[in-house]
Amino acid sequence: MSDKPTTPLLDRVHGPSDLSQFSDAELERLAGELRAETISAVSKTGGHLGAGLGVIELTVALHAVFDAPRDKIIWDVSHQCYPHKILTGRRDRMSTLRQKDGLSGFTKRSESPYDPFGAAHSSTSISAALGFAVARDLGGACDTGHGDAIAVIGDGAMSAGMAFEALNNAGHLGKRLIVILNDNEMSIAPPTGALSSYLSRLYAEAPFQDLKAAVKGAASFLPPPFREGAKRAKEMLKGMAVGGTLFEELGFSYLGPLDGHDLHQLLPVLRTVRQRATGPILIHCITRKGKGYDHAEHAADKGHARGKFDVVTGEQKKAKSNTPSYTKVFAEALMQQAADDSRICAVTAAMPDGTGLDLFAERYPSRCFDVGIAEQHGVTFSAGLAAGGMRPFCAMYSTFLQRGYDQVVHDVAIQRLPVRFAIDRAGLVGADGATHAGSFDVAYLANLPGFVVMAAADEAELKHMVATAAVHDEGPIAFRYPRGEGRGVEMPERGEVLEIGKGRMIREGKGVAILSFGTRLGEVLTACETLEARGVSPTVADARFAKPLDRDLILRLARDHEALITIEEGAVGGFGSHVAQLLADEGVFDSGLKYRSMVLPDTFIDQASPEDMYAVAGMNAKDIEARVLSVLGVDVMDKRA
Numbered sequence: 001m002s003d004k005p006t007t008p009l010l011d012r013v014h015g016p017s018d019l020s021q022f023s024d025a026e027l028e029r030l031a032g033e034l035r036a037e038t039i040s041a042v043s044k045t046g047g048h049l050g051a052g053l054g055v056i057e058l059t060v061a062l063h064a065v066f067d068a069p070r071d072k073i074i075w076d077v078s079h080q081c082y083p084h085k086i087l088t089g090r091r092d093r094m095s096t097l098r099q100k101d102g103l104s105g106f107t108k109r110s111e112s113p114y115d116p117f118g119a120a121h122s123s124t125s126i127s128a129a130l131g132f133a134v135a136r137d138l139g140g141a142c143d144t145g146h147g148d149a150i151a152v153i154g155d156g157a158m159s160a161g162m163a164f165e166a167l168n169n170a171g172h173l174g175k176r177l178i179v180i181l182n183d184n185e186m187s188i189a190p191p192t193g194a195l196s197s198y199l200s201r202l203y204a205e206a207p208f209q210d211l212k213a214a215v216k217g218a219a220s221f222l223p224p225p226f227r228e229g230a231k232r233a234k235e236m237l238k239g240m241a242v243g244g245t246l247f248e249e250l251g252f253s254y255l256g257p258l259d260g261h262d263l264h265q266l267l268p269v270l271r272t273v274r275q276r277a278t279g280p281i282l283i284h285c286i287t288r289k290g291k292g293y294d295h296a297e298h299a300a301d302k303g304h305a306r307g308k309f310d311v312v313t314g315e316q317k318k319a320k321s322n323t324p325s326y327t328k329v330f331a332e333a334l335m336q337q338a339a340d341d342s343r344i345c346a347v348t349a350a351m352p353d354g355t356g357l358d359l360f361a362e363r364y365p366s367r368c369f370d371v372g373i374a375e376q377h378g379v380t381f382s383a384g385l386a387a388g389g390m391r392p393f394c395a396m397y398s399t400f401l402q403r404g405y406d407q408v409v410h411d412v413a414i415q416r417l418p419v420r421f422a423i424d425r426a427g428l429v430g431a432d433g434a435t436h437a438g439s440f441d442v443a444y445l446a447n448l449p450g451f452v453v454m455a456a457a458d459e460a461e462l463k464h465m466v467a468t469a470a471v472h473d474e475g476p477i478a479f480r481y482p483r484g485e486g487r488g489v490e491m492p493e494r495g496e497v498l499e500i501g502k503g504r505m506i507r508e509g510k511g512v513a514i515l516s517f518g519t520r521l522g523e524v525l526t527a528c529e530t531l532e533a534r535g536v537s538p539t540v541a542d543a544r545f546a547k548p549l550d551r552d553l554i555l556r557l558a559r560d561h562e563a564l565i566t567i568e569e570g571a572v573g574g575f576g577s578h579v580a581q582l583l584a585d586e587g588v589f590d591s592g593l594k595y596r597s598m599v600l601p602d603t604f605i606d607q608a609s610p611e612d613m614y615a616v617a618g619m620n621a622k623d624i625e626a627r628v629l630s631v632l633g634v635d636v637m638d639k640r641a
């Protein structure tokens with residue numbers, strides 16, 4: 001036995017085609033190396049860990065059997081794509097993961113030809129894969145050629161309506177399409193919903209599934225050892241009425257459940273499917289999220305997301321802070337309100353921890369609902385709760401609320417139902433990048449008649465806004481707040497109910513007024529400090545409301561100053577646009593007011609630290625200072641005129 005250290009197989013992989021040199025036994029060894037590499041990479045950068053560890057063998061098998069990029073492997077959510085990135089020529093850039101100018105934490109078309117479709121929001125993979133399949137059959141031009149379309153979708157993502165819309169259409173079209181259900185019985189939190197129980201039953205009945213495969217003629221897809229058993233079962237089951245799985249009822253061939261960590265099952269099945277599939281086929285793989293790393297596999301969240309960590313101890317290196325997060329402030333304020341009002345209930349779409357509703361659920365389990373990854377349903381469910389006399393708080397990230405926008409308009413706004421929207425992750429979020437930026441909620445809510453739209457300038461304001469929303473029964477009301485910690489302001493014992501449509505003065509000055517909406521107020525006040533040194537003393541006000549606007553405050557600021565600047569952590573079409581509309585309607589511009597509106601630029605900003613992203617957006621203190629000096633005609637180029 002030579003004691004020469006063997007060269008890691010991973011060192012011989014510069015692209016997936018290099019996997020063809022390996023035997024099945026070597027592929028198993030490669031999987032072990034890939035798992036270790038993934039753990040090591042994420043320990044240095046932080047990121048999504050558990051999901052990627054759960055698909056190590058699946059990633060190796062897919063790239064060994066199929067021919068990416070001609071075959072399109074589409075990862076749902078794609079938070080599990082780090083092993084895929086390592087095998088597809090990006091191993092040397094994994095140290096830049098989720099950082100400024102670095103690799104995205106999700107698949108991204110512009111990053112690699114091996115990423116045929118971008119993701120990050122869940123449940124899109126089957127729709128996208130079907131699009132590729134139909135384009136293939138229609139002879140559409142695709143720069144990497146047309147082969148198989150393979151969607152890899154998790155059990156959580158499968159719970160979203162969009163996934164079933166795609167299955168339904170794919171079953172109807174009957175095109176050759178491969179869907180791999182990566183079933184680890186986990187979402188971010190343990191999965192909820194009847195589908196999750198159904199999948200568990202499928203798993204529990206696994207031998208029966210093999211037998212059914214025999215009856216359904218899919219036995220030939222099974223590895224030889226299973227095939228014999230399945231054939232024998234054929235006789236036994238012939239007389240039985242064997243109902244199809246849900247997927248078969250939708251027109252798919254169903255295969256499984258397979259052990260998603262066993263290459264001896266995965267490789268022969270995928271090879272046979274590649275040779276034989278003629279229509280849509282769903283392969284059900286059972287995996288474990290966090291597989292192969294105890295600190296993940298045995299954690300409650302299975303290592304879904306981690307900061308940088310010590311591989312040996314699993315200890316994360318997160319900077320400790322005494323300032324509570326906005327999320328925690330929201331959750332505690334909501335519990336305080338709920339203690340006195342049994343009508344208060346809460347809805348999350350598979351994000352109990354991220355929204356803080358895990359704390360609310362512990363205290364009020366009967367009044368907290370995790371609807372799964374189902375924002376559309378979550379919004380209309382909240383509307384039904386409101387119509388039924390409850391006071392529902394629908395807590396969703398700004399970016400994920402986009403998934404339920406028609407429901408916001410059609411089921412909530414038009415019916416003027418008093419749903420309370422707690423919009424977390426407002427503004428730029430950092431490492432998750434453009435797909436998770438909370439840029440558009442002010443623009444897409446403040447244009448709806450009857451909506452009240454608020455933004456908390458700090459964590460005390462957030463507490464007041466929760467109290468205000470709790471008692472607002474006249475119609476829908478939304479309040480937004482950013483990811484991360486508050487500004488460390490003094491917290492009130494209880495939130496006070498704010499007067500709807502009224503802002504607040506922060507500091508009196510002259511010449512220029514700055515009207516802030518949201519937490520950029522902190523940057524505004526920092527800018528004022530340096531401006532004072534230059535003899536410029538702006539007036540500053542916190543708008544609190546984008547709808548209804550504080551008309552008196554705005555007109556007074558416009559009247560008493562030569563310039564008015566608004567600032568918000570949102571895209572054009574939001575607060576600043578509504579202020580401009582008011583000023584125009586009131587003819588204020590006729591008297592020569594200089595008006596500037598600081599909004600996010602008309603571009604998608606890639607991942608970086610929030611501060612770096614706001615620097616790209618031109619919305620940090622120094623940008624505000626420059627804007628003030630520019631509008632006052634002081635000689636600083638207004639870079640963003």
Ligand SMILES: Cc1ncc(C[n+]2csc(CCOP(=O)(O)OP(=O)(O)O)c2C)c(N)n1
Pocket residue numbers: 051054077079080120121122153154155156157158182184186187188289349350351373375400403
């Ligand atoms: C529309 C949408 N809502 C919520 C999320 C947040 N999210 C990211 S991953 C995830 C769980 C996905 O579960 P599953 O598909 O089973 O993948 P696993 O993490 O188990 O591999 C959720 C809810 C999202 N990415 N997209």
Ligand SMILES: CC(=O)[C@@H](O)[C@H](O)COP(=O)(O)O
Pocket residue numbers: 048077079120121188305354425429432483
């Ligand atoms: C992949 C995904 O969509 C979630 O895991 C998201 O990254 C969570 O974001 P936060 O870290 O802001 O809770």
Ligand SMILES: [Mg+2]
Pocket residue numbers: 154155156157182183184185186187
């Ligand atoms: Mg899962």
